[in-house]
Amino acid sequence: MAEGRISGKLGGEFVVAGLEGTLLKDPDPFPYFMLVAFEASGLIRFVLLLLLWPVISLLRAAGHGDLALRVMVFAAVAGVRETEIATVARAVLPKFFAEDVDPGAWRLFSSRRRRAVVTALPRTMVSWFAKEHLGADEVVSAELSVNRFGIATGFLEKQADSVVSCSGSPPLDLRRTTTHSLYSEKLRPQFAAGLEEDKVAPMKPVVFHDGRLVRRPTPATALLVVLWIPLGVILALVRTVAGLAAPFHWIRPLLRYFGGELIVRGRPPPPATNTRSGVLFVSNHRTLMDGITISVTLGRKIPSVTYSISRLTEVISPVRLLRLSREREADAKRIKEELAKGDLIVCPEGTTCREPFLLRFSMLFAELTDRIVPVALDCRVGMFYPTTARGWKGMDPIFFLMNPRPVYEVTFLDQLPPEETCAAGKRPQEVANGVQRMLADVLGFECSDYTRKDKYMLLAGNEGRTDRSS
Template identity: 50%
Template sequence: MATAASFPAIGDCASTGREKDAVVADMDGTLLRGRSSFPYFALVAFEVGGFLRLLFLLLLAPLAGALYYCVSESAGIRVLIFATFAGMRVSDIESVARAVLPKFYSGDLHPESWRVFSSCGGRRCVLTANPRIMVEAFLKEFLGADLVLGTEVSTYGGRATGFVEAPGVLVGENKADALKAAFGEAPPEIGLGDRHTDFPFMNLCKEGYIVPAKPEVKAVTVDKLPKPIIFHDGRLVHKPTPFLALLTLLWIPVGFLLACLRIAAGSLLPMPLVYYAFWALGVRVTVKGTPPPPVDKSSGKSGVLFICSHRTLLDPIFLSTALGRPIPAVTYSVSRLSEIISPIRTVRLSRDRATDAAMIKKLLKEGDLAICPEGTTCREPFLLRFSSLFAELTDELVPVAMVNRMSMFHGTTARGWKGMDPFYFFMNPSPAYEVTFLNKLPSELTSGAGGKSSHEVANYIQRVIAATLSYECTSFTRKDKYRALAGNDGSVVDKPRLKPSQVMGC
C-alpha cells in the first residue's frame, strides 16, 4: 500500500500539455478545500426537512464523527446519509442539489486541484463518498465533470430510505473498484486525493498527487468557473458548520417571535411611524437621494411610478417606509398570507399586456404606484431584464435602487412557500434595507414627450440603477431563472448560460 510520502503534492503537478489526459479526483478535501461534508448534508436537511430535520442531523453528528474517526469512514458517512435523507422525496433532494448546493460548493473550490482538473481535456471523473444525487448536478453543470461516481442512496416509492445501495459507501477499495469498472484497462493519467483511503484508486492512475490540508488557502473565484452561478435558492446565508447549525437552531424560536413583532409593527402602525418602530426593533432603513413629494390628487396629475430593483417581496414596504406614506404596488404573484399582513395595497398583474396596462393607468390616476419590472429576485449583483410595460404608461418615472442585508436567512425563495419570505427576512438578527431615490426621468428620455421607445426607456432605467448599485445588467428574464432552478417536481429545462453578448453595458 502506498503512503502519502509516495505521492507528490498537487503543487508539483504540471497543468500544461494535458489536453488529452484523463483525470480522476476525490471531492471533499481535494476538489473542495473543506474535508468535512457535514455542512452540505446540513443544507439538504434544512432546505428539505426544515428545523426538525436539521436538529435530528445535529444530534446524530457526534455519533457520526465518533464512528468516522474510531471505526471507519464508511460507518460515519452512513449515519449522516440516514439522518439527512431518510424519508425525503427524491425530487426534493435533486431540487436542492441543483438550486442550493452549487452556490456553497463553488465557494469552497480548491485552487490547485481546480488548476489541474480544469486543464485536463480528456475524461474528467469525480470519485466521492458523498451521495451521487447530492453532488452530481454541481460537478457536471459547473465543473464540467464527465462522470460522477458516488455513493448510491436506496429509494422506495420515490423517497429515499436513508440506506446505502451495494457496494456501499464509496471509500477505499470501493473507489478503486468503481474506477476499474469505469475505465477498464485504460487507466487515467492523473489521480487526485487527500487521504489514505484515496490511495487505492490513486495507485491505479499513471500519476497520483496528494492535496495537502490547507484550509487557509483561498478558494477559486467565481469568475474562474466555466459557468457563472447567478441564480440560487435556499434560506441559509452561510454554510452551516456544526457550530453555525447549532446557533441557527437556537436562534430560530427567538427569531420567529421577533419577526412576528416586526411584521405586526409594520402592518398595524401608521406608515409615518413604521420607520421609527423598525429602528427600535433592530431593522435599519437607510434613505438616500431626494424622494418626490406626494402628488396633489385635486390637480388631476398622474401619480409617480416608482421603478424599483427587486430584492425581496418587501421592496414596496420599505419604499413606503422610506417615503413615510403607503404606496400601492403591482406584482406578478403574492401569497395570500403576504396580502393579509401587508400594510400596503397589492394588485396582481394578469400577464396580459393590454389588461395590465389599463389597470396600471387607472391606479396612477389615483396616486403614486410602485413596480419591480425585473419580475423576480436575484441575490447576486445582477439586474434581470426589465419589462418595458411601465415605460408606455406614464412619463412620471422615478428609479429606485434597493439593496438589503441579511446575515442569517435569505428573505427570498424559488422552491419554498413564498408566504414565509417576510418572516425569514425579519428573522435575521439585524436586517437592513437601503433605499436610494434617483432623479426623475427627464422628459426627453420618456416615451411620451421624448418619443423614446419603451425598450429604450426600460434599458436606460436599468442601467442607471445598476450603475448606482455597481451591479451588472443581464438579459436573463423571470422565465430563465425558473428554468435554471429546479422546479417543485425536480425538473429542469434549458439551463441558460450567461454569454458576453448577454451582458449590457452599464
C-alpha cells in the same frame, strides 16, 4: 460502499479531482447533508441529524469513516423522494458548493479539457453542480438506493472500485487522501509544471438558488440556527405587530430600536398632486419587502405592483399590494388607473434575484408613463433568505423579520429626463434596458437576459405562477 469507474482516452488532457477537501476547501460533507435534511424534510430531521454529529465524529475518530458516511446518508435522506433530493441538489446546494471552491484547485482542474470529479457524497447531490458549474464530464460517486416508489431507502448502492485508465500520459490526479476508504488510492496527486501562468476560465456563476439558510450549516452554525429560531419567531411577531400598530411615518425612526437598518441615498421626488399623474418608482427586485421599504423611506403608503404573493403577505402588509394578472392589456389598464390616482411602485424583473444580477426588465412600465424614477435596492440578511421559489411564499416576510439584523439600502436616482422616455420617441425596450443599466451601475450588479421563467424552471420546475390562495 458504492464506487464508480472513470474512463478516459485523452491522457494529459484528463484530470480527476476529489470534491471534498480538494475542489472544496472543507473536507467535511456533513454541512451538505444538513442542507438536504433541512430543505427536503424540514426542521425536525435537521435537528435529528445535528444530534447525531457527536456520534459521527466519534466514528471518524475511531477510523470508521465509511460507517460515519452511511449514518449521515441514512439520517438525511431515508424516506425522502428522490425527485425532492434532486431538486435540492439543483436549487440549493450549488450556491454553497460554489462559495467553498478552492481557487488553486479550480485553476488546475479547469486547465484540462476532460474532467472527472470523485466524491463521497451521493451522485444525486453532486452531479448537477459538477457538470453544470465545474464542467465535469464524469462524476464518480455512490448512488442512492431508491425503492420502486421513488423513495430513498437511506442506503448506498455498491459498484466496482474506482479506476482511471488512460492511454498516453497519465491524468492529472488532484485527489487527496480521504478519511473515507471509499475510493481507490492507486493514484496520487500529480501537479503538472508550468500551469501557474495559464489563464483560468472563471467558473460558471450561480445566478439562481433557493433554500432558506444563508450560511453553510456547519455543526456550530446549525446549532446557532436551531437556538435562534424560537427567538426569531418571537422577534418577527413583535416586529410585525409594531409595524401594523405604529403610525406609518413612525416606522422608519423605530427600525433601529427593533434591530433593523435602513440606508437611504439620493433625493426622492415630492408626492404627486391632483393636477399631475403619479410618479412610477421603478426598482430592482430583492425581496417581497421592496415596496414596503420604499414606502417607509418616503414616509407615505404607496401601492406596490406584484404578481405572485400569498394571502398572508397581503394581510400583514402595511401598504396596498396591487396584484397583476400577467395579461398585458388588463395589467396596463390597471397600472394606468393607479397612476392617475398617485404614485406607484413596480419591479419590472417580475421576480427576485439574490445574487448581484439584474434580470431582464419588462418594457410595460415604459409604455405607460414618462414620469419614471429609478430606485436601486439591496438587501442583506445574516441567517434566513426571505425569498423562495419552491416553498410557501407566505413565510417570506416572516423569515425576513426573523433575521437578527436585516439591512436595506435604498438609492433614489433622478427622474428620467423626457428625452430618455417613450415620450421622446424612444422604444419601450430601449427605455427599460436603459433603466436596468442605470440600476446595475449604481449597485455594482451585472445586467442579464434571464427571466422569471428561467428562474422558476430551474429551481421549481414550473413557470412561477402562484395561485391566489397559496
